[in-house]
């Protein structure tokens with residue numbers, strides 16, 4: 001069976017030859033020109049306000065980088081997803097394409113974490129790894145800038161709760177990036193690209209059965225999962241948090257262990273009949289807001305130390321953090337989480353991070369001392385190292 005591809009925007013899959021093209025509607029060599037018009041499929045997917053007139057789409061052999069428009073004879077390199085009609089990343093199908101789903105209960109810190117993570121990878125972390133991260137399309141650049149980065153880094157403000165998929169036409173709009181790394185191989189230095197797709201869901205979408213199902217396709221299509229479980233929503237931790245930490249409400253909220261069970265059921269669902277087998281999608285189980293717990297940790301704890309800045313994923317450092325978090329789970333009444341992961345996943349790893357480095361102010365602004373991220377990139381680097389896109393150091 002030919003390799004199937006998954007669209008980084010809608011997570012539907014298709015065969016490479018099914019990729020469609022869009023005419024660039026310029027004056028062609030034969031003097032013809034296609035009119036720009038609405039794209040019904042895009043309108044439906046994004047809402048009519050967010051799309052504009054575009055060249056018509058047409059069928060051709062999607063395995064090729066270019067095709068000739070049957071109406072105007074113009075050549076086009078503009079390839080689109082056959083399902084949602086989003087423009088596909090450059091070299092899509094030829095470079096690694098990795099979809100990373102980010103999930104977690106309401107107010108667990110997903111939006112803040114994603115914003116800081118992408119900011120760090122575009123700056124400091126990228127530098128250490130010799131990596132560059134670029135928005136794969138104009139809309140990702142614009143949305144990441146205006147909806148995320150500016151709000152946190154320029155206006156110093158927290159985010160309102162993310163809109164649930166059920167109020168946004170049952171879709172989530174992932175941010176799609178190209179992660180490029182210079183890798184030295186036997187053939188010399190060559191760039192290696194990975195397409196990364198992140199979607200930021202609303203916490204509500206994981207606390208009820210119907211909403212969770214909206215995200216099934218996204219989870220089933222993901223190559224890696226980042227699950228955020230907020231210690232402030234765990235009874236054994238919540239009570240010991242640094243005084244002054246804003247505590248998330250608990251009413252109507254599912255416990256982190258229940259959220260993990262739901263996500264697990266979704267990942268198991270498409271493989272019914274083989275349920276004895278463990279899930280092989282790597283899952284990074286991330287405990288955010290660690291700044292609220294540093295005062296409880298020993299000086300020697302790996303969670304008070306920084307990941308060695310080596311430009312490689314440090315396996316032994318990661319394993320010592322993993323064991324430290326597992327130990328903390330006992331104090332946090334989180335042993336059920338550990339059992340669930342152990343029973344159902346062949347690849348899981350614990351992480352402790354802090355996106356902000358300290359509590360926001362009571363009026364929901366970044367602390368006046370600024371954003372001081374701690375270990376935010378570790379989960380992504382672990383996933384990338386599992387995919388073989390980032391080199392590992394040490395044994396694992």
Ligand SMILES: Nc1nc2c(ncn2[C@@H]2O[C@H](COP(=O)(O)OP(=O)(O)OP(=O)(O)O)[C@@H](O)[C@H]2O)c(=O)[nH]1
Pocket residue numbers: 104105106107108109110111112113158159160161162163201202203204245246288289290291292353354355356357358359360364
């Ligand atoms: N102390 C501390 N608090 C944090 C940190 N990150 C997030 N928070 C707090 O958690 C709140 C919720 O963060 P969000 O990122 O908006 O949470 P979310 O998971 O996107 O929430 P929904 O969109 O409603 O599902 C923030 O307003 C902060 O008060 C952190 O690194 N440290």
Ligand SMILES: [Mg+2]
Pocket residue numbers: 110111112159160161162200201202203
């Ligand atoms: Mg959010």
Ligand SMILES: [Zn+2]
Pocket residue numbers: 023024025033034069070071072073074
């Ligand atoms: Zn045309």
Ligand SMILES: [Zn+2]
Pocket residue numbers: 007008009010011012081082083084085086
């Ligand atoms: Zn698509």
